Amino acid sequence: MIKVESLTKRYARTVAVNDISFEVEKGQIVGFLGPNGAGKTTTMRVLTCFLPPTAGTAKIVGFDVLKQPLEVKRRIGYLPETPPLYPEMEVVEYLTFVGKLKGIARADLKQRVEEVAERCAIGEYRYKLISKLSRGYRQRVGLAQAIIHNPDVLILDEPTAGLDPKQIIETRELIKGLAGDHTIILSTHILSEVEQTCQHVIIIDKGKLVATDSVENLTHRLRGSESVAVEIAPRDSALDPVLVRQRLEQVAGVSRVIQKDRRDSRLVFEVESQQGRPVRGELARAVVEAGWNLNELRPVALSLEEIFLALTAAEKADATGGAQ
Amino acid sequence: MRNTWTLYCKELKGYFSSWVGYVVIAFFAVIFGYFFYVATAIFVNSSFQSQMMGRGMPMDMNEWVIRPLMMNVSVIGLFVIPMITMRLFAEEKRSGTIELLMTSPVRDLEIILGKWLAATTFYAVILVISALNLAFVFIYGQPDWKPILVAYLGLLLQGGALLAIGAFISSMTRNQIIAAGGTFAVCLLLWVFEWLSSYETTALARAVSYASVLTHFEPFAKGVLDTRDMIYYLSAIFFGLFLTARSMESLRWRA
Numbered sequence: 011m012i013k014v015e016s017l018t019k020r021y022a023r024t025v026a027v028n029d030i031s032f033e034v035e036k037g038q039i040v041g042f043l044g045p046n047g048a049g050k051t052t053t054m055r056v057l058t059c060f061l062p063p064t065a066g067t068a069k070i071v072g073f074d075v076l077k078q079p080l081e082v083k084r085r086i087g088y089l090p091e092t093p094p095l096y097p098e099m100e101v102v103e104y105l106t107f108v109g110k111l112k113g114i115a116r117a118d119l120k121q122r123v124e125e126v127a128e129r130c131a132i133g134e135y136r137y138k139l140i141s142k143l144s145r146g147y148r149q150r151v152g153l154a155q156a157i158i159h160n161p162d163v164l165i166l167d168e169p170t171a172g173l174d175p176k177q178i179i180e181t182r183e184l185i186k187g188l189a190g191d192h193t194i195i196l197s198t199h200i201l202s203e204v205e206q207t208c209q210h211v212i213i214i215d216k217g218k219l220v221a222t223d224s225v226e227n228l229t230h231r232l233r234g235s236e237s238v239a240v241e242i243a244p245r246d247s248a249l250d251p252v253l254v255r256q257r258l259e260q261v262a263g264v265s266r267v268i269q270k271d272r273r274d275s276r277l278v279f280e281v282e283s284q285q286g287r288p289v290r291g292e293l294a295r296a297v298v299e300a301g302w303n304l305n306e307l308r309p310v311a312l313s314l315e316e317i318f319l320a321l322t323a324a325e326k327a328d329a330t331g332g333a334q
Numbered sequence: 335m336r337n338t339w340t341l342y343c344k345e346l347k348g349y350f351s352s353w354v355g356y357v358v359i360a361f362f363a364v365i366f367g368y369f370f371y372v373a374t375a376i377f378v379n380s381s382f383q384s385q386m387m388g389r390g391m392p393m394d395m396n397e398w399v400i401r402p403l404m405m406n407v408s409v410i411g412l413f414v415i416p417m418i419t420m421r422l423f424a425e426e427k428r429s430g431t432i433e434l435l436m437t438s439p440v441r442d443l444e445i446i447l448g449k450w451l452a453a454t455t456f457y458a459v460i461l462v463i464s465a466l467n468l469a470f471v472f473i474y475g476q477p478d479w480k481p482i483l484v485a486y487l488g489l490l491l492q493g494g495a496l497l498a499i500g501a502f503i504s505s506m507t508r509n510q511i512i513a514a515g516g517t518f519a520v521c522l523l524l525w526v527f528e529w530l531s532s533y534e535t536t537a538l539a540r541a542v543s544y545a546s547v548l549t550h551f552e553p554f555a556k557g558v559l560d561t562r563d564m565i566y567y568l569s570a571i572f573f574g575l576f577l578t579a580r581s582m583e584s585l586r587w588r589a
Contacts, residue, residue, distance in 0.1 A: 058437040059436075059437060060433055060436050060437050060586070061586060061587075062586060062587060080439050080441075083437055083438060083439040083440075084439045086437070088433070088434075088437045090430055090433045090434075091430075092429075092430045094429070094430050094431040094432075094433050094434035095429075095431070096344075096348075096429075096431060097429075098348065098351045098352055099351075107340065107344050108434065108438075110336070110337075110340040111337065111340055111341075111434075111435070111438040111439075111440055112438055112439065113439055155434070
C-alpha cells in the first residue's frame with residue numbers, strides 16, 4: 011500500500027528526515043511514533059505530496075509522490091495537525107466543497123456528505139458554522155474531510171492532540187472503526203495511543219528510523235526477561251524485607267529480586283525471571299508456604315515508554331561507540 | 335476546469351460571508367458617489383455659464399463628466415485592490431487550509447485561476463456600483479455609451495492586472511496586513527511612474543512611464559480601444575499569475 015525507500019528531506023540547514031524506509035500493508039493501522047520534532051509531520055507531508063522529498067522515493071498504491079502527484083492525491087485522505095477548516099463555512103457546505111475538490115461525482119456528493127457526517131457523528135451540527143464548533147467537533151469535521159472521497163490511505167497527523175479524555179477515546183474508536191476499509195498512518199508522541207489503536211509501529215527519532223515492527227513483537231523483542239510484581243502482607247508477625255527477598259530468590263528460575271515499595275506493613279517486589287520460564291506458580295507457593303499472605307501477583311509488561319527509551323538509548327550508545 | 339469553478343465559487347462566496355467584502359463595496363460607493371456628485375455639479379454649473387454667455391452648442395457629457403470620473407475610478411481602484419487580494423493566499427497559509435488545497439487532486443494553476451477570477455468578479459461587482467451612478471447621467475442626458483463601455487473594459491483589464499500582482503504578493507506571506515501593504519505600495523508605484531514622463535523625455539523615463547498602469551488607461555477613458563494597451567494589461571495579468579504559480583511552487587520546495 012505504502013512503500014517508502016530511503017526517503018530524505020533536507021531543509022536549508024537541517025535534515026528533517028534522514029534515509030527512512032518502511033512499508034505498510036493494506037488495511038493496517040500504523041502508529042508513527044516519535045518525540046516532537048522527530049520528523050513525523052515532514053514524512054507525512056512528503057507522503058501527501060505537500061512537500062517533495064530531497065532524495066529517495068515514496069509510493070502510495072504504486073504511484074510515486076513526485077511523478078504522479080495527482081494520482082496519489084486522489085487516493086489519500088489527510089488530516090494535518092490543525093484541521094484545515096474554513097471557519098466562515100457551515101459543516102455541510104465545507105464537506106461539499108472538499109468533496110468537489112476531491113473529485114466526487116456531482117450525483118453522489120450529497121449522499122457522501124451525509125454518510126461521512128453520520129460516520130463522524132457530526133450529523134446534528136450539520137448546519138452550524140465551523141467557527142462555532144468546539145475543538146473536538148472541529149477535529150471530527152477534519153476527519154470527515156479526510157475520508158469523504160473514500161481514500162485507500164488515510165494519513166492523520168496527531169489526530170488526538172488537544173482533545174479532552176472523552177473526545178480522545180471517541181476519536182480512537184472512530185479511527186479503529188475506519189481500519190479495514192482504509193490503510194491508516196497516524197502520528198503521535200503519546201505512546202499509549204499506539205498501544206491502544208495500532209497493530210504496527212514505526213518509531214523515528216531525530217529524523218532517523220529507530221524501529222519498525224508490530225507492537226507485540228517490539229515488546230517481546232526488547233524484553234530480555236519477564237518480570238512479575240509481587241505484593242506480600244504479614245499474617246502474624248511483621249515482615250523482614252531481607253528474609254522475604256532471600257526466600258523469593260530461592261525460587262527456581264528467578265534471576266533477580268528488587269524491592270520496589272513498602273506500603274504500611276506490606277512489601278512490593280519486582281521479580282525478574284528468565285524468558286519463557288513461568289515462575290508465578292512457584293512464587294505463589296513459596297510465599298504461602300513461608301506463612302505470608304499473597305496480596306497481588308501481576309505480570310509487568312514493558313510499556314512503550316520503556317521501549318522507546320531503550321531504543322533511543324541503544325541508538326545513542328551505538329553512536330558514541332562508533333565515534334570512539 | 336471543474337476545480338477552478340469550485341474554487342471560484344468558494345472564493346467569491348468568501349467575499350460576501352465576511353465583512354471585508356461589504357466594507358470594500360461601501361468604501362467604494364461613498365467615494366465614487368462623492369466624485370460623481372462633484373463632477374456633475376461642476377458640469378451643470380459650467381453649462382449654465384456657457385449658455386448665459388450665449389454659446390449654442392451643449393457641452394459634451396462624455397468629455398466633461400464621464401472621462402474624469404473614469405480616471406477617478408481607476409485611481410480609487412489602486413486603493414481597493416489591496417483589500418481584495420490580501421486574503422487570497424495569506425489567509426489560507428495562516429489557517430493551514432493551503433495544506434488541504436495542495437494535497438487535493440487539483441493543479442496549482444486551477445487554484446490560482448479560481449482565486450484570481452473570483453477576485454476579478456468581485457472587482458466587477460464594485461464597478462457595477464459605479465455604473466449605477468452613471469445611470470442617472472443617462473436619465474438626464476444623452477451621453478455616448480460606446481466610450482463608456484470601452485472605459486469599463488479598460489477598468490476591468492487594469493483591475494485584473496493589479497489583482498494578479500496582488501495575488502502574487504499575497505502568496506508570499508501569511509500576514510494579510512503585509513500582503514495589503516505590499517500590494518498597495520506596488521499599485522502606487524505603478525501609478526506614479528506615469529509622472530516621470532511629464533518632465534523627462536529620456537528613453538529610461540519613457541520606459542518607466544510605459545510600465546505605469548495609468549499611461550495605458552488614459553486611452554480607454556477617452557473611449558479609444560488600442561491593442562497596445564490591451565496587450566500591456568493582458569501581459570501584466572499573465573505575468574502576475576505566472577509569478578503566483580512560481581511562488582506556490584517555491585512554497586512546496588521551501589516550507
